[in-house]
Amino acid sequence: MASRRRKVIDVKKEEAAEQNGLIGNKIKKSKKKVEIKDGGSFIGRCCSKVKYLFLLILVPPFLNYASLQKEMTELQPAGEMYDIGWGQKLFMMCKGEGAPTVVLDAPTGMSSDVWTRIWPDIAKHTKVCIYDRAGVGFSERPSMNASRINETRSGQPFTVERMAADLNRLITSSSQQPRPFILVGAELGATVAQFYTQIFESDVSGLVLINPLSDVLFEQDEGLWAKYWFGQLIPTYQTLQLGAAIGLTRLALIVGVLKHPLSGSQMTQDIEYRQKHLLCHPKHLSSVVDEHHFINETFSQIKTAKLLKTIPSRISISIMTGNYYDEQMPSSLNKAWAKAEQQFISKHFPTAQHLVVNGADHHMLYKQPHSVVEVILKMVRQVKLRNKNTKSS
Structure with a gap:
């Protein structure tokens, strides 16, 4: 058991x-x-x-690219794309009638929108044209295949020699605007106007230079402006170009972190949208960078042109400047700019009419446009009177 x-x-x-x-x-x-x-x-x-x-x-x-393609058609300003050869087209808009033809050339890296508050008043009295330099605004960049075409082309892209040659083809052979021309340029546009006059002097009857770039700017005050230009200005535009390429610029504009260059200047809504569009466009910003990058080559070319010959005395010249370059900049940069400008005027244009616009800086084109309009119309009247007297005699 x-x-x-x-x-x-x-x-x-x-x-x-x-x-x-x-x-x-x-x-x-x-x-x-x-x-x-x-x-x-x-x-x-x-x-x-x-x-x-x-x-x-x-x-x-991808969203930025899709938006750019849509905006390219919707936001293109009134005007035409003109074939200047070498597989390249430049944007230009002309209004008004009669001679002389006033041609407005924008500051460094800026589109023809800067003249929006100026050209309508000019068009009431004579023909006026605004245009975008190669790659800037709605104009095309130089073609990569241009070297295959059996026709020589002046100058390196994004230098003043090439810009002046492009402008000549644009307003003569491509569109045949009535001569003579009054060239009005601001900053780099003023350099283009000078170079054009040196090369094609028979076309030009007057020059209006607004805040012109001085070819000795980088030599002033131990290269202060050279350090700013290449150490701060160009890197800023390169950063904007990268931001546009990856779509961050558009987001920054939407949330209000970033503002376009003409903000706060009483522009129409179309121009506001167009400026935002350009700020999101990598190709436009690439050309802005290039215009700044090749500035030393531009200075070298204009110096050489002035050594070869002077501008004829028959051509009327007016120069407009503000009290400073930019009121938001350090005083040291403004002082260096003023010194270089004064040397530029006394050396190259001692007999030119020099008008200082009190309280103005390089924003005067769209913040104090009436001062600019008055100077241009005064020159238009002078040229018309001179042409009338020449015909009567």
Whole structure:
């Protein structure tokens, strides 16, 4: 009996042990499942984050590109695209009638929109044209295949020699505007106007130079402006170009972190939208960078042109400047700019009419336009009177 009881107890112990083993295995399996589930959720979270990061990187550039394609048609200003040869077209708009034709050339890296508050008043008295230099605004950049065309082309792209040659083809052979021309240029546009007059002097009867770039600007005050130009100004435009390429500029404009160059200047809504469009356009900003980058080559070319010959005395010249270059800039930069400008006037244009607009800086084109209009119309009247007297005699 005792042996039977022991056997029964042993059997029960074995059954209990088996049950405990099964329970242990179940617990182990459940733990493994939990571990697998936890591991799966971690991988899922990582994949989800990578997906969102991927979307953040790729979506803004694609949205910006799609918006640019739509805006190119909707925001293009009134005017025409003129073929100047070499597979390149430049934008120009002309209004008004009669001679002389006033041609307005914008400051460094800026589109023809800067003349919006000036050209309508000029058009009431004579013909006036605004245009965008190569690559800036709505004009095309120089063609990469231009070297294959068997026709020589003046100057390196984005230097004053090339700009003057482009302008000549634009207003003569491509569109045949009535001569003579009164060239009105601001900053780099003033340099183009001077170079054009040096090369094509028979076309020009008057020059209005607004805040002209001095070819000795970088030599003033131990190269203060050279350090600013190449150390701060160009890197800023390069950053804007990168921001436009990856779509961040458009986001910055939407949330109000970034403002376009003509903001706060009483421009129409179309121009506001167009300036924002250009600020989001990598090609436009690439040309802005190039105009600044090749400024030393431009200075070298204009110096050489002035050594070869002077501008004829028959051409009327007016120069407009403000009290400073930019009231938001450090006084040291404004003083260096003023010194360089004064040297420029006394050396190259000592007999020119020099008008200082009190309280103005380089924003005068769109913040104090009436002062600019008065000077231009005064020259228009002078040229018309001179042409009338020449015909009568």
